[in-house]
Amino acid sequence: MWMLIGLTVGILLGMAVMWVYRRRMRAKRNQRARQELEGNRVSTVTQVLHFAIQSAPEAIAVVDHRQRVVLSNPRAHELGLVHERILNPNAWTVAERVLGDHEPREVRFLPPPRRGNRPVISVAGQVQLLTLMDDRYAVVYATDDSEHVRMEFARRDFVANVSHELKTPVGAISLLVETLMEARDDPDSVEYFGKRLMNETRRMSQMISELISLSKLQGAESLPDPEVLDVDDIVECAFDRCRLAAEAAGIDLVRDSEVGANVMGDKNLLVTCLANLITNAINYSPEATPVSVSRAVRDDTVIIRVTDRGIGIAPEDQKRVFERFFRVDKARSRNTGGTGLGLAIVKHVMANHGGTVSLWSRPGTGSTFTLELPLCVPDATGMPGPRMESPVIPDAKKLREEAREAEG
Numbered sequence: 001m002w003m004l005i006g007l008t009v010g011i012l013l014g015m016a017v018m019w020v021y022r023r024r025m026r027a028k029r030n031q032r033a034r035q036e037l038e039g040n041r042v043s044t045v046t047q048v049l050h051f052a053i054q055s056a057p058e059a060i061a062v063v064d065h066r067q068r069v070v071l072s073n074p075r076a077h078e079l080g081l082v083h084e085r086i087l088n089p090n091a092w093t094v095a096e097r098v099l100g101d102h103e104p105r106e107v108r109f110l111p112p113p114r115r116g117n118r119p120v121i122s123v124a125g126q127v128q129l130l131t132l133m134d135d136r137y138a139v140v141y142a143t144d145d146s147e148h149v150r151m152e153f154a155r156r157d158f159v160a161n162v163s164h165e166l167k168t169p170v171g172a173i174s175l176l177v178e179t180l181m182e183a184r185d186d187p188d189s190v191e192y193f194g195k196r197l198m199n200e201t202r203r204m205s206q207m208i209s210e211l212i213s214l215s216k217l218q219g220a221e222s223l224p225d226p227e228v229l230d231v232d233d234i235v236e237c238a239f240d241r242c243r244l245a246a247e248a249a250g251i252d253l254v255r256d257s258e259v260g261a262n263v264m265g266d267k268n269l270l271v272t273c274l275a276n277l278i279t280n281a282i283n284y285s286p287e288a289t290p291v292s293v294s295r296a297v298r299d300d301t302v303i304i305r306v307t308d309r310g311i312g313i314a315p316e317d318q319k320r321v322f323e324r325f326f327r328v329d330k331a332r333s334r335n336t337g338g339t340g341l342g343l344a345i346v347k348h349v350m351a352n353h354g355g356t357v358s359l360w361s362r363p364g365t366g367s368t369f370t371l372e373l374p375l376c377v378p379d380a381t382g383m384p385g386p387r388m389e390s391p392v393i394p395d396a397k398k399l400r401e402e403a404r405e406a407e408g
Contacts, residue, residue: 059123059142062130063087065099070137079123080111081142094127095138102135104128107142122149169204173197211341226265228376231302232258234267235293238274245279250287253278259295261302262376265353270373273349274304276342277369281308284367297375304371312363321359322347346371 053060059076063069069085076082081091090109098105108124125142129135176197183189239253246253263270274293281291289309296303313321324344346369350357354374361367 057143059125059140061087061091061140061142062137063092063095063140064137067092067096076140076142079120079142079144080109081123081125081140083112087140091125091127091140091142095140098127098129098138099135102129102132107140108145119146120144121146124148166204166207169200169207172200173204176200207341227267228262229265229267229270231261231263231295231304231373234270234274235295235304237267237271238278239293241271241275242278242282246282246291249282249285251282251285252288252290254290254292256292256294259297259302261295261297263302263353263373264376265373269349270353273346274306274371276346277306277371280342280369281306281310281367284308285310300375300377302373302375304373305368306371307366307368309366312365313359313361313367314363318359318361322357 053071054073056073056075059079059081060071060073061069061076061082062071067087069082069087072082072085081088087095088109088111091107094105094107097103105127106124107127108122111120111123113119122145123142124145125140127138127140130137130139176193180190180193180197183193235255239255243253278291278293285291285308291306291308294305294307296305322343324341346357350371350373356372358370358372359367360370
């Protein structure tokens, strides 16, 4: 019995000793970790400057008169300002002149190609002496200037396209007026050339209006006063705008049943967007073929598709159809009065509404343009959202039903 008691006491004492030992070891580890943490803290001005330079969003590089890079940050390597401790040749040419006459200068160069979604196409910056008290070192500050270059290219391209597109109707109007003046004694000629003159002025007026709309859409970051809109009402309004054009071209407009879904946005913009797609489908479809509009709700997205049985779009042109002034068939566009801006407006309307537009097409079969918009859902308070209709929408539906009864 005494042996059992002694064994038990021995086990308890051993466990106590092990517990104390583990606590002491844990305390030592915690103390060591605290010491290491305190040792890694920034405690000098030199460390502050070092971390400030290394984490700077701009590229920074200091070079001496022998072209040796004595200091650089990661951004300088990312933009190609420094490679293997050697300054970019274009930047060094400018830095060499700065070291010679002490005058700061701007620098711009093309970085080496790299992979990525948005590759850097231009780097711009400034070179100056590190300090006037020591002319052995020059410092280069550089930043990614690609977006500015892209915008400048887009601006020049836009101005060139607008000038070219306006030149055609203006030239035609000038010739028509001259011919009209010469044929003023011939009533039939006056009527014929007068109609052509009216068509050209109408086309130019439409182009100017669409250019203004496009410039407003490109400059708008978000919609100022979005409202709850009925998708079925948007489809109906777009059909009303395109009905006369469809009848004149012998095209049947077909739509599916209503879905009763709502979206947030600007009604006029969304109707214009959908009407542009329907008008395009009418213009590029042969006579006696249908143009259909279908609606669906999938997850949190409202989907609207416009499908035609027209000439289709070649694969190499499908990526460019949303560019300003791009036309698949220029001759057909001239005959229908198209400006080449309709699909560009569609793209920007979707972007401003948080949606997307996509295209499926096959030459000789037809095309389908798909609009996807966020579904308007109830908020966290439980207030009705998707099925809550504004005071204007019921009136529009009532008028639509009355019109259908009158037609019946």
